[in-house]
Amino acid sequence: MSRNTKINLLLLLVVAALAVLPLALGLGDHKEEPFTGADGEAETAITEIEPDYEPWFSPLYEPPSGEIESALFSLQAALGAGVLAYYFGLHRGRRQGEQRALERVTEEAAAGAAEESKADRV
Amino acid sequence: MHIAEGFLPPAHAVAWGVASAPFVVHGVRSLTREVREHPESTLLLGASGAFTFVLSALKLPSVTGSCSHPTGTGLGAILFRPPIMAVLGTITLLFQALLLAHGGLTTLGANVFSMAIVGPWAGYAIYKLLRRYDVPLMVAVFFGAFVADLSTYCVTSVQLALAFPDPGSGFVGALGKFGSIFAITQIPLAVSEGLLTVLVMRLLVQSSKGELTRLGVLLAKKQSRSETEAVAR
Numbered sequence: 001m002s003r004n005t006k007i008n009l010l011l012l013l014v015v016a017a018l019a020v021l022p023l024a025l026g027l028g029d030h031k032e033e034p035f036t037g038a039d040g041e042a043e044t045a046i047t048e049i050e051p052d053y054e055p056w057f058s059p060l061y062e063p064p065s066g067e068i069e070s071a072l073f074s075l076q077a078a079l080g081a082g083v084l085a086y087y088f089g090l091h092r093g094r095r096q097g098e099q100r101a102l103e104r105v106t107e108e109a110a111a112g113a114a115e116e117s118k119a120d121r122v
Numbered sequence: 123m124h125i126a127e128g129f130l131p132p133a134h135a136v137a138w139g140v141a142s143a144p145f146v147v148h149g150v151r152s153l154t155r156e157v158r159e160h161p162e163s164t165l166l167l168g169a170s171g172a173f174t175f176v177l178s179a180l181k182l183p184s185v186t187g188s189c190s191h192p193t194g195t196g197l198g199a200i201l202f203r204p205p206i207m208a209v210l211g212t213i214t215l216l217f218q219a220l221l222l223a224h225g226g227l228t229t230l231g232a233n234v235f236s237m238a239i240v241g242p243w244a245g246y247a248i249y250k251l252l253r254r255y256d257v258p259l260m261v262a263v264f265f266g267a268f269v270a271d272l273s274t275y276c277v278t279s280v281q282l283a284l285a286f287p288d289p290g291s292g293f294v295g296a297l298g299k300f301g302s303i304f305a306i307t308q309i310p311l312a313v314s315e316g317l318l319t320v321l322v323m324r325l326l327v328q329s330s331k332g333e334l335t336r337l338g339v340l341l342a343k344k345q346s347r348s349e350t351e352a353v354a355r
Contacts, residue, residue, distance in 0.1 A: 004324075018314050019182045022187070027183075035187060035188060037189050038123040038190040038304055038307050039126050041188055041303045042123070042282060042304065049286045053286070056228075060220065062223040063221075069222060069223070072222050077176050079175055080175030083171075083175075084172045084173060087165055095329065
């Protein structure tokens, strides 16, 4: 494994650790509902500050269940990941293609030179 | 985590919408100009938008015992300057408001202001500042993305504190309250976003050197070589 790949993997590992540590250390244990969304907590805080506040508009479409919502969130992530993977795959392929074309040209040049020298000897 | 639908009083919702609109319009103009003048950057523009899509779909646990998600706006701001991100960020927010009931249409203006305008500009400013003092590229990218992420949620806290000042302690008290919900939760996530942005930038340096040089992320020939060496190391 090249040093480059190692550094990239290390970066991913640190990100994963940052996500897992709060769970592993039980940092949500002091809450009634651990690891809820910060936006929901903000809604609670708003109703604490202004108990009379009523949201005056509701979403046009609301996913009917938590499962549908997480499906749509995964769809969002999958769309993004797909485009990113396409980008990097395309560029990797292009680079490899260029490299192969370059190799072929140098090989042909070398073969041509060898033939020429053979012809010289004869 | 954006401000939920209907959770900003109408006057605030309209005011933030009015404040955001010119930035988005200007962003659309910069985006069309970029695509017209450099059609070859369309793919990288797509990748920047895709990065925002992935990162803002990742709800991650944080030290405060609650969850939030990164924004992914730093990368595009560094590559294409912040106006472009005003558009890409707005598209992401619209997708979430319409399909996921996350954020909202009435709070779109406020959420665009924090995530698609202030975040990218703050991150870009830090990145540029660090680069001016010859800080290594990847370090500047990390702090650019970190600041873009964290500043977004600081703005969200300010927006909510302005709309809902605490009856006892006023704006400052409410800012403390919303800040501890949004901004503190966001700190480890902003670190994650910084690291992921560095990862993508490293891959870009390997795969798209020419593009990065044209965009001014990698500078003149000589410097770009020393930078790739730094990455290879």
